[in-house]
Amino acid sequence: MHTIAPDAVDTDAVDVESAAIRELVNDLIDRHSPPEVTARLDRERAFNTALHEALADAGLIGLGNDAATSTPPDPRLEVAVLEELGAGPTSMAVCLVVQYMGVGLLAQYADEAQRAEVLAPLVGGRGRVAFALSEPDGGTDVAAAMRTRATRRADGTWSVSGTKTWISGPLVADNLILLARTSEPTRSSIDGITMFLVPRDSDRLRITELDTFAxxxxxxxxxxxxxxxxxxxxxxxxxxxxFRQVLSTLNGERLNAAAVALGIARGAMAVATKYAKERNAFRRPIASFQALQVRLVDSAIQIESARALLDRAATAAAQGRRADTLSAMAKVAASEAAVSATDTGMRVMAGAGFSTEFPMERLFRDARLYTFAPLTNEMLRNYLAENHLGLPRSF
Incomplete structure (x- = not known):
């Protein structure tokens, strides 16, 4: 069994910076994506360019990375941004999960020209990336199932053919970070896969939007x-x-997914408790009903438990300590807290929750994403069974 060591005492400076970042993000949300704007863009299936530009101008995409730095941003600052966005304009939080992954990969692996052409615009808000990994025949086991192929020509250029699906944000991206098989695997299915930067406007590249639930x-x-x-x-x-290079970003992706889910859960709780205090039935606020109180308190406990795991995981990652187990736990806990909180919110609000007049139905839909992305909760439990409890591998 893998024992999770307690966190070392962290500096107050990060806590102060995180608090300032949260305040800044909420100010930008108030100005560029208040509830009525978020609801309208959700109905129109439109990207909030104004909010994205404001976040970039405030330095909240680079978070200190100036395209010359080889170290990704502090994960504790990333999760602070994402939780606040998750509580309101969730789609922008999902977008930034991808952008932070792009910053991390480019900071570690980009050459000088790629830093100038892709990373600098990304951290400055003048460019965006999409991450193209999953395929029609492979999600969780994408390496073994990968059919996209890149063939090197005699002159050193490449020809890439294949299909990627469930890709977030390629229509609003300038470049895709795409993985393709370049040779047959030898010892492991993750070998022989290469990462490419693919301009969105490349010839013979076609993007088709999917009609999604949330x-x-x-x-x-x-x-x-x-x-x-x-x-x-x-x-x-x-x-x-x-693929091995991408593995180095998995902790960060799980942490960031957990942060968005935690934000959704917190946003749902805020909407539900406010409604319960204001809605009267039987001549008193429904917030006084025992059944509703129990549901709301149970969700609050789940939220705070997930927050504790997320804080520990982000601190461990920032300090260069092992964070894979904690980040997996945090992602499971936060995503299930989001599902529980939004379900509770719908029950508390009843018909009002079913109405698009309130944000609850959107939060209810959006919360479901992180039960299976970036990895299903079932697979993460299998991972934890093996790596935390020492049980036999199940897959």
């Missing part, structure tokens, strides 16, 4: 590549090592 403020798409030509310098990192 997260309507950010497009979800299928991306098809039919012998897309890429220059030799399109490779991000090392040929054949792309």
């Amino acid at each position: 997260v309507h403020g950010l497009d979800t798409c299928t991306v098809e590549l039919d012998e897309v030509a890429l220059p030799s310098h399109a490779v991000l990192g090392e040929v054949g090592m792309g």
Whole structure:
């Protein structure tokens, strides 16, 4: 069994900075995405360009990375931004999960030209990326099932063909960070996969938007590549090592997914408790009913439990300590807290929750994303069974 060591005492400076960032994010939300704007963009399935630009101008995408830094931003600051966005304009939080992943990969693996052409615009808010990994025949086991192929030509350029699906934000991105198999695996299915930077406007690249249940403020798409030509310098990192490079970002992705889910849960609780205090039945506020109080308190306990796990995981990651187990726990706990809180909110609000007049129905829909992304909660439990409890591998 893997024992999770207690956190070392952290500096007060990060707590102060995180609090200031949360205040700044909420100020930007109030100005650029108040509830009525968020609801309208959800109905219109439109991206909030004004909010994205404001976040970038405030330095909340780079978070100190100036395209010359090889270290990704502090995960504790990333989760602070994402939780606040998750509580309101959830689609922008989902967008920033992808952008933070892009910043992390580019900061570690981009060459000088890629830093200037892709990373600098990304951290400055003048560019966006999408991450193209999953395929029609492979989600959780995508490495073994990967059918997208990149073939190197005699002149050193590449030709890429294949299909990626469930890709977040390619319609509003300038570049795709795309993984393709470049050689057959030897020891492991994750070998022989290379990471490429693919301009969205590449010839013979087609993007088709999917009609999704939730997260309507950010497009979800299928991306098809039919012998897309890429220059030799399109490779991000090392040929054949792309999937291993991506593995280094998994803790961050789980942490950031947990932060968005925690924000959704917190947002749902705020809406539900406010409604319960104001709604009267039988000549008193429904907030005084025991059954509703029990449900709301149970959700509050789940939220605070998830927050504690997320804080510990983000602190461990920031200090360079092992965080894989904690980040997996935090993602499961936060996503299930979000599902529970939004379900409770719908029950508390009844018909009002069913109405698009209130944000509860949107939060209810958006919360479901992180029960299966970036990895299903069932697979994370299998991972924890093996790596935390020492049980036999189940997959």
